[in-house]
Amino acid sequence: xxxxxxxxxxxxxxxxxxxxxxxxxxxxxxxxxxxxxxxxxxxxxxxxxxxxxxxxxxxxxxxxxxxxxxxxxxxxxxxxxxxxxxxxxxxxxxxxxxxxxxxxxxxxxxxxxxxxxxxxxxxxxxxxxxxxxxxxxxxxxxxxxxxxxxxxxxxxxxxxxxxxxxxxxxxxxxxxxxxxxxxxxxxxxxxxxxxxxxxxxxxxxxxxxxxxxx
Numbered sequence: 001x002x003x004x005x006x007x008x009x010x011x012x013x014x015x016x017x018x019x020x021x022x023x024x025x026x027x028x029x030x031x032x033x034x035x036x037x038x039x040x041x042x043x044x045x046x047x048x049x050x051x052x053x054x055x056x057x058x059x060x061x062x063x064x065x066x067x068x069x070x071x072x073x074x075x076x077x078x079x080x081x082x083x084x085x086x087x088x089x090x091x092x093x094x095x096x097x098x099x100x101x102x103x104x105x106x107x108x109x110x111x112x113x114x115x116x117x118x119x120x121x122x123x124x125x126x127x128x129x130x131x132x133x134x135x136x137x138x139x140x141x142x143x144x145x146x147x148x149x150x151x152x153x154x155x156x157x158x159x160x161x162x163x164x165x166x167x168x169x170x171x172x173x174x175x176x177x178x179x180x181x182x183x184x185x186x187x188x189x190x191x192x193x194x195x196x197x198x199x200x201x202x203x204x205x206x207x208x209x210x211x212x213x214x
Contacts, residue, residue, distance in 0.1 A: 019127030029073035033087050036065030040094040044101030047160070050109075059098070063153060066091070088129070091149060095125045098156060102165065117169050122175030125152060131180050135187040139194065144186045145179030147172065 039062035046055035069087060073079045099122040106114040128147065135142035152172055159168030 026076070027072070028076055029069045029076070030083055030086050032065050032069040032072060033083075033090050036069065037090045037094050037097070038064050039065065040050040041097050044097040047098060047101030048087070048104035048108075050105055052163055052165060055101070056157050059153065059157050059160065062094070063157075066094075082111060092126065092129060095149065099125065102169075113165060114169070117166075117173060120173045121169050121176060124180060125149075126174060127180045128176060128183070131187070135183060135190075136153040139187060139190040140188055142183055142190075145182045147175040147179045152176070 039058060043055045043058035043062060046052075046058060070079075073083055099118055102118045103122075104119060114132075118178055124147075128145065129149075132142045155168045155172055156165075157167035
């Protein structure tokens with residue numbers, strides 16, 4: 001067994017114990033989701049004052065709530081449509097809160113170029129989620145693209161803990177917008193494929209109808 005595999009198994013066991021404890025406490029999973037947002041807002045406050053390393057550890061702690069809320073819901077048979085919606089909405093607020101913290105920090109130290117960069121990252125983060133949501137109104141699924149929320153959070157944690165936030169923001173800005181573009185292209189291709197299939201089906205049906213009528 002490799003070290004990474006051993007760490008993964010140990011972490012999963014710890015999370016399982018936490019989930020069981022929370023399930024026994026009968027806490028509402030939506031409350032855990034809300035706690036995750038509150039903790040991320042605390043992390044954003046530390047980002048705003050330049051305490052990046054402290055913020056990084058707090059983001060890790062907030063991620064624990066993000067990992068367990070869904071599992072607690074399944075463990076207690078309280079999976080609901082609203083719960084999934086609530087989790088998604090608060091995830092967006094958490095993402096924006098962290099980036100607002102960085103906007104405040106870079107504005108305070110008079111770095112307008114990084115204010116703009118952070119704003120671009122914020123736009124990409126919102127659009128990654130938005131493009132998937134809108135796409136899945138017209139095609140079955142749109143999960144393509146590398147930079148989804150877990151990857152973005154991990155990158156922010158790395159940037160905070162190792163004081164390399166600027167390079168991390170550049171990575172998220174580039175890969176984030178590439179993910180949006182990838183989803184747009186994928187949605188176009190899938191939507192066209194479905195429309196062509198429907199057109200062919202209508203054509204076949206029309207010909208069949210004419211044949212029968214004749």
